[in-house]
Amino acid sequence: MRRTLLLLRASSSTHFLPPCPPSSYTNVGSSSKASSFQSTSTFTSNSRWAGVTNSLPPPEWVEPFHDVSDVISSPQRFDPSPWVPQILNLLDGSPQMEHDLDSYCRKFLIKLSPNFVAYVLKSDNLRGNPETAVRFFTWASKQHKYHHKLECYVCLIEVLCSCGDLDNVRCVVVELKNMNFLMNSNAANSLVKSFGSVGMVEELLWVWRGMKENGIEPSLYTYNFLMNGLVNSMFIESAERVFEVMEGGKIVPDIVTYNTMIKGYCKAGKMKKAMERFRSMKERNVDADKITYMTLMQGCYSEGDFDTCLSLYQEMREKGIEVPSHAYSLVINGLCKGGKCVVGFSVFENMIQKGCKANVANYTALIDSYAKCGCIEEAMKLFERMKNDGLEPDGVTYGVIVNGLCKSGRLEEAMEYFQFCQDSGMADNAMMYSSLMDGLGKAGRVDEAERLFEKMIQKGCPPDSYCYNALIDALTKCGKTEEALALFERMDAEGCDQTVYTYTMLIDGLFKEHRNEEALKLWDMMIDKGITPTAASFRALSIGLCLSGKVARACKILDDLAPMGVIPETAFEDMINVLCKAGRVKEACKLADGIVDRGREIPGKIRTVLINALRKTGNGDLAMKLMHSKIGIGYDRWGSVKKRVKFRLLVDI
Numbered sequence: 345m346r347r348t349l350l351l352l353r354a355s356s357s358t359h360f361l362p363p364c365p366p367s368s369y370t371n372v373g374s375s376s377k378a379s380s381f382q383s384t385s386t387f388t389s390n391s392r393w394a395g396v397t398n399s400l401p402p403p404e405w406v407e408p409f410h411d412v413s414d415v416i417s418s419p420q421r422f423d424p425s426p427w428v429p430q431i432l433n434l435l436d437g438s439p440q441m442e443h444d445l446d447s448y449c450r451k452f453l454i455k456l457s458p459n460f461v462a463y464v465l466k467s468d469n470l471r472g473n474p475e476t477a478v479r480f481f482t483w484a485s486k487q488h489k490y491h492h493k494l495e496c497y498v499c500l501i502e503v504l505c506s507c508g509d510l511d512n513v514r515c516v517v518v519e520l521k522n523m524n525f526l527m528n529s530n531a532a533n534s535l536v537k538s539f540g541s542v543g544m545v546e547e548l549l550w551v552w553r554g555m556k557e558n559g560i561e562p563s564l565y566t567y568n569f570l571m572n573g574l575v576n577s578m579f580i581e582s583a584e585r586v587f588e589v590m591e592g593g594k595i596v597p598d599i600v601t602y603n604t605m606i607k608g609y610c611k612a613g614k615m616k617k618a619m620e621r622f623r624s625m626k627e628r629n630v631d632a633d634k635i636t637y638m639t640l641m642q643g644c645y646s647e648g649d650f651d652t653c654l655s656l657y658q659e660m661r662e663k664g665i666e667v668p669s670h671a672y673s674l675v676i677n678g679l680c681k682g683g684k685c686v687v688g689f690s691v692f693e694n695m696i697q698k699g700c701k702a703n704v705a706n707y708t709a710l711i712d713s714y715a716k717c718g719c720i721e722e723a724m725k726l727f728e729r730m731k732n733d734g735l736e737p738d739g740v741t742y743g744v745i746v747n748g749l750c751k752s753g754r755l756e757e758a759m760e761y762f763q764f765c766q767d768s769g770m771a772d773n774a775m776m777y778s779s780l781m782d783g784l785g786k787a788g789r790v791d792e793a794e795r796l797f798e799k800m801i802q803k804g805c806p807p808d809s810y811c812y813n814a815l816i817d818a819l820t821k822c823g824k825t826e827e828a829l830a831l832f833e834r835m836d837a838e839g840c841d842q843t844v845y846t847y848t849m850l851i852d853g854l855f856k857e858h859r860n861e862e863a864l865k866l867w868d869m870m871i872d873k874g875i876t877p878t879a880a881s882f883r884a885l886s887i888g889l890c891l892s893g894k895v896a897r898a899c900k901i902l903d904d905l906a907p908m909g910v911i912p913e914t915a916f917e918d919m920i921n922v923l924c925k926a927g928r929v930k931e932a933c934k935l936a937d938g939i940v941d942r943g944r945e946i947p948g949k950i951r952t953v954l955i956n957a958l959r960k961t962g963n964g965d966l967a968m969k970l971m972h973s974k975i976g977i978g979y980d981r982w983g984s985v986k987k988r989v990k991f992r993l994l995v996d997i
Contacts, residue, residue: 403455403488408463427454432469437476442483449487456484458493465499474509494525498534505538517547527554529563536566540573548573568600575608583608597628603635610643618643619652634665641674650678657691669700676706680713685722688713702733708741715748723748739765743775750783758783772805778814785818793818809841816846820853828853844870848881855888863888867901877905879912886915887922895919895935916945917953924957929966932957933991940976940988947988951976954991970994 406427434444449455461484464470470477481500485492497520504513532555539548548570555562562570567590574583587605590597597605602625609618622640625632637660644653657675660667672695679688688710696702707730714723727745730737742765749758762776777800784793797815800807812835819828832850835842847870854863867885870877882905889898902915916939923932936954940947951970958967970976978989
């Protein structure tokens with residue numbers, strides 16, 4: 345009867361006036377979050393219950409469910425205890441939270457059982473509040489003759505992991521290991537899920553060993569969360585071994601297992617293995633879902649494999665799998681980056697037809713791709729359509745518009761859009777400035793480009809390497825090499841990266857002014873800084889050296905590039921072409937002989953290159969002579985000696 349009265353009082357009470365706490369009570373809530381969790385070895389204080397007089401009955405343990413099977417005829421039924429909402433109402437995270445809990449429990453002569461504590465820890469009220477959960481867990485452990493059950497620790501770990509509070513998770517795990525609880529299936533599954541979600545591999549493997557020691561057979565659920573934890577921590581090979589165990593065991597991988605393994609391969613950049621695993625799904629009668637395709641498409645996009653990204657999208661459509669908006673964006677952006685603006689636009693239209701709303705990024709990618717393909721009119725039409733659809737262009741959109749107009753020679757229009765951005769208070773965009781400076785430089789308006797550069801700095805927009813390179817290119821092409829070199833030094837002083845393109849422009853400019861040694865010093869500086877030369881940079885160097893009569897040095901530098909993995913395919917062709925264009929046919933023939941003698945190229949290819957070079961430079965008679973002779977590919981005999989007919993014979997006769 346006393347128990348029933350207590351339950352009725354608890355269920356009908358909406359608020360109360362807690363009595364003052366005993367003087368021996370210490371407010372746990374005032375401590376910091378990091379130190380809020382305490383060892384349960386210290387949770388044996390009885391001071392809170394010392395004030396209870398002997399005339400009152402001892403406090404009773406309350407459970408999270410109330411057994412009402414004795415008052416109904418239906419099978420056994422458990423309803424939530426009326427104490428649960430009362431306790432949850434007290435877990436407000438306030439400084440006096442523990443005091444309020446003490447007062448309430450003393451008032452109604454109750455203690456919270458381990459089952460009750462675990463149930464409360466699993467509630468939505470504490471799901472996103474790890475500090476309150478730890479404080480409640482700590483408070484509960486201080487109840488008289490109370491000991492946490494395994495489920496209490498499991499529920500607290502679940503709350504902490506869901507919030508990413510790993511420091512407190514580790515503290516709880518240390519104590520849990522010391523308690524030597526007998527692991528059960530439900531606890532193991534929950535712990536594997538929690539540790540797997542945050543990638544705590546050491547703790548994950550500890551649970552796994554506990555399952556083996558206690559004879560708990562892992563379920564598909566357990567395997568999947570174990571795999572997820574290994575993948576999240578980038579233990580891809582370990583995840584792969586677990587997957588192989590599943591393939592050869594009773595519990596076979598399902599779609600979640602495959603998706604997890606594919607996600608791991610994609611995160612590790614092993615796209616070939618990811619695709620192999622994807623194709624093997626069909627053999628195992630596992631149907632790929634939206635997540636499978638999205639994971640693979642994201643991986644292919646990151647690797648720059650836009651063709652595979654497109655084929656996966658088409659496969660989704662053929663199978664009738666819903667294509668999410670992010671998948672459309674990946675395909676559109678990939679096609680646009682690959683210069684396939686027409687196909688990208690087709691996917692864009694299909695996206696609209698399927699009810700997916702286009703965003704600013706989709707339009708911007710298409711506008712940029714059309715502009716770079718030289719279709720500026722189509723780009724401008726898309727720009728107008730974007731605004732008509734109610735989408736506001738951002739700084740990136742205006743940047744690609746300005747860049748496209750500059751590349752198309754419509755400099756004045758580009759300046760108008762730039763001014764509009766300035767007047768509307770849009771944030772300064774380095775891309776816009778570099779595009780305008782490049783356009784002004786190509787139009788010969790170098791002074792305006794320089795003024796724009798200084799204006800950019802004055803407005804607080806730091807120039808990037810593109811801005812510097814645009815201005816350096818303009819200066820070198822108009823013969824202002826000294827100013828370009830000064831800008832190069834300024835780049836270095838301001839910590840802006842000097843790219844291979846920066847060096848290429850300056851080397852080309854110095855050679856044109858016959859400052860060969862300075863150009864070679866810049867080349868050596870570039871190599872010393874670890875900047876890998878490109879075919880374009882070597883072309884600038886080799887052309888300069890060939891025109892200055894240093895063909896042998898160009899060949900030596902070319903040989904030095906091979907160990908660096910830089911092998912310009914058209915290097916010799918470029919050198920022969922420039923020599924023929926300069927009227928130095930004899931040197932071109934000598935270079936051709938050297939290439940063949942050292943076995944760098946087959947004679948037939950060099951012969952074709954030289955014929956084409958002679959023809960393009962107006963030396964048709966020599967081209968015909970070479971074509972109808974056995975020079976380069978034939979042999980002459982001097983007794984028993986067989987010698988190749990040299991290219992230099994073309995000019996020696």
